[in-house]
Amino acid sequence: MNKSNKILKDSAAVRWLVLVLVSSLMFATYYFQDFFSPLRELMETDLGINSEEFGRVIGLTTIANMFGMIIIGGIILDKWGIRLAGLAFGGLATLGGIITALASMGYFGDDKSSVLAGLIVGRILFGSGLEVVCVVVTRTIVKWFKGYELALAMAINMGFGRLGSALAIAISLDIAGVTVSPAVVFAATLIGLSLIFFVVYLFFDIKMDKQIKAIKAAGQVKGEEAIIAGVEQEEEADEDFKFSDLIKLATNKSFIYIALLCVAFYSAVFPFIQYAPDLLVNKFGFSYVLPDSATVVAFGSEALGSSLVFVVIFIFALSVTLIPNSLKGKSAKRLSVLIIVGVFAVVVYLVRDTLGVWLVNGPKTASLIPLGTIIFTPIFGSYVDKKGKAASLMILGALLLIFAHLSLSVFQSPFLAYMGLLSLGIAFSLVPAAMWPSVAKIVAENRLGTAYASMFTVQNWGLGAFFWGIGALLYKVNPQVVQAISEMRESLLAQGLTSGEVADKIKLLQLEGSLPYYDYTWPILMLVACGVISIFLAFKLKQADKEQGYGLELPSGQKPE
Numbered sequence: 001m002n003k004s005n006k007i008l009k010d011s012a013a014v015r016w017l018v019l020v021l022v023s024s025l026m027f028a029t030y031y032f033q034d035f036f037s038p039l040r041e042l043m044e045t046d047l048g049i050n051s052e053e054f055g056r057v058i059g060l061t062t063i064a065n066m067f068g069m070i071i072i073g074g075i076i077l078d079k080w081g082i083r084l085a086g087l088a089f090g091g092l093a094t095l096g097g098i099i100t101a102l103a104s105m106g107y108f109g110d111d112k113s114s115v116l117a118g119l120i121v122g123r124i125l126f127g128s129g130l131e132v133v134c135v136v137v138t139r140t141i142v143k144w145f146k147g148y149e150l151a152l153a154m155a156i157n158m159g160f161g162r163l164g165s166a167l168a169i170a171i172s173l174d175i176a177g178v179t180v181s182p183a184v185v186f187a188a189t190l191i192g193l194s195l196i197f198f199v200v201y202l203f204f205d206i207k208m209d210k211q212i213k214a215i216k217a218a219g220q221v222k223g224e225e226a227i228i229a230g231v232e233q234e235e236e237a238d239e240d241f242k243f244s245d246l247i248k249l250a251t252n253k254s255f256i257y258i259a260l261l262c263v264a265f266y267s268a269v270f271p272f273i274q275y276a277p278d279l280l281v282n283k284f285g286f287s288y289v290l291p292d293s294a295t296v297v298a299f300g301s302e303a304l305g306s307s308l309v310f311v312v313i314f315i316f317a318l319s320v321t322l323i324p325n326s327l328k329g330k331s332a333k334r335l336s337v338l339i340i341v342g343v344f345a346v347v348v349y350l351v352r353d354t355l356g357v358w359l360v361n362g363p364k365t366a367s368l369i370p371l372g373t374i375i376f377t378p379i380f381g382s383y384v385d386k387k388g389k390a391a392s393l394m395i396l397g398a399l400l401l402i403f404a405h406l407s408l409s410v411f412q413s414p415f416l417a418y419m420g421l422l423s424l425g426i427a428f429s430l431v432p433a434a435m436w437p438s439v440a441k442i443v444a445e446n447r448l449g450t451a452y453a454s455m456f457t458v459q460n461w462g463l464g465a466f467f468w469g470i471g472a473l474l475y476k477v478n479p480q481v482v483q484a485i486s487e488m489r490e491s492l493l494a495q496g497l498t499s500g501e502v503a504d505k506i507k508l509l510q511l512e513g514s515l516p517y518y519d520y521t522w523p524i525l526m527l528v529a530c531g532v533i534s535i536f537l538a539f540k541l542k543q544a545d546k547e548q549g550y551g552l553e554l555p556s557g558q559k560p561e
């Protein structure tokens with residue numbers, strides 16, 4: 001390559017800096033999507049927002065996407081390009097964040113209906129920007145990493161999103177303290193900051209476009225340079241939305257199965273994560289606040305012991321998965337697994353008090369689900385690249401999903417709860433790692449943009465229904481709990497207690513057994529049905545792939561004979 005024809009993306013340092021700058025938008029939007037999750041109870045005690053209304057706030061976040069916002073956003077992205085579309089939809093998400101924050105502070109009125117209306121409007125605006133931001137970021141990564149480390153860049157970008165989710169679940173209650181608004185203000189500030197990072201990115205984008213233009217203008221576009229300079233045109237053709245393409249996709253059996261699998265699978269995961277901290281507190285007796293070690297012991301040695309076993313199994317699974325990549329020879333592999341597990345078991349023993357405190361806290365434990373996927377997704381992604389078996393791995397993921405939701409709904413054992421969370425984390429790594437590259441096998445490259453946009457749209461139908469549905473069913477099957485908490489809240493407020501004091505008092509009364517907990521059995525059992533549908537669809541996908549020959553079971557780059 002002619003040295004003078006080098007452009008910004010040829011520098012690894014600039015490429016990775018760009019990835020961090022644009023991935024900050026993923027981090028912040030995923031954070032904002034999930035930060036309400038550990039606040040379910042506080043919303044009720046601080047703002048009087050019950051579980052059905054909580055479900056409405058979360059569910060309506062996706063409403064614009066259910067009615068074609070992602071398709072519209074994709075068309076706008078084609079017309080305006082990455083820079084303007086990123087600013088417009090990142091700005092929309094930020095505006096939604098600001099309105100949500102103002103509503104939680106009582107800026108639009110202190111009464112429950114004004115707060116609720118403000119929260120809903122804010123979340124709808126945020127949600128309208130969220131998914132298009134995800135498409136803009138994906139397209140930006142393709143622009144900078146095509147021909148380089150594209151798959152790794154995508155996995156790391158997804159990791160930024162998962163880190164956002166994990167942190168949101170783990171720390172928002174600590175940020176909130178006794179009122180909801182500080183957590184909302186913090187989450188909205190993060191989106192604002194990430195938009196500033198995106199603005200910084202724009203300087204790189206403008207500069208690279210100028211370089212490409214200059215190369216073209218100088219008429220040096222030959223051979224290898226042509227590929228580089230052709231980036232823009234190539235991507236425009238790749239990502240264009242065409243309604244005729246939608247029709248073609250809708251008649252492809254394999255695409256239908258994978259799109260429906262995307263709906264069924266993600267419906268049982270993203271909405272579950274929103275309720276996981278509250279489920280762990282209400283069903284398994286986890287805490288919302290970080291308890292001291294004495295309380296952890298009182299929580300029960302069974303739970304404490306199971307949580308530590310959970311950590312050791314997690315590390316065992318991790319080392320078994322990781323080691324084959326780095327060591328050859330069975331005995332060397334076994335020995336290194338033993339050493340790693342042994343060392344970690346000692347470390348776990350030494351820090352057992354702190355770890356025990358964390359692993360009986362609902363939000364902190366629930367945050368391990370997205371956190372674990374940051375490590376597992378690239379591992380499974382590389383397995384799919386090298387060995388294939390994508391359809392079979394989706395079947396396995398669906399099976400783990402069923403186990404997870406069964407152990408978290410019908411059983412009452414903390415040990416099974418930890419195992420359920422672990423298998424949910426593995427499923428949440430397996431299925432995305434196998435699903436997204438499979439779409440690229442089923443759909444021609446020039447239809448991928450349309451394929452992702454239509455998949456995200458139908459996915460949002462499921463998400464909207466289940467975000468709201470879990471809260472609504474929880475409300476429906478727990479009328480006495482809703483009434484008892486609401487009456488207690490009214491009476492404590494009438495006695496002159498502040499909303500923070502009311503929240504504390506209600507928690508205390510629940511701990512003492514004077515106020516009941518929510519029963520989550522039916523809302524989570526409903527998600528088992530999603531797992532059963534997922535497994536059926538994954539089998540159908542494997543069958544359809546055999547007929548249509550996309551090679552989903554083959555390693556990356558191999559085609560069936």
Ligand SMILES: C[C@H](N)C(=O)N[C@@H](CCCCN)C(=O)O
Pocket residue numbers: 131134138154158161432436456459
């Ligand atoms: C929420 C979003 N619609 C979604 O499905 N995100 C996926 C990642 C999609 C990556 C596509 N290149 C996720 O698992 O977070």
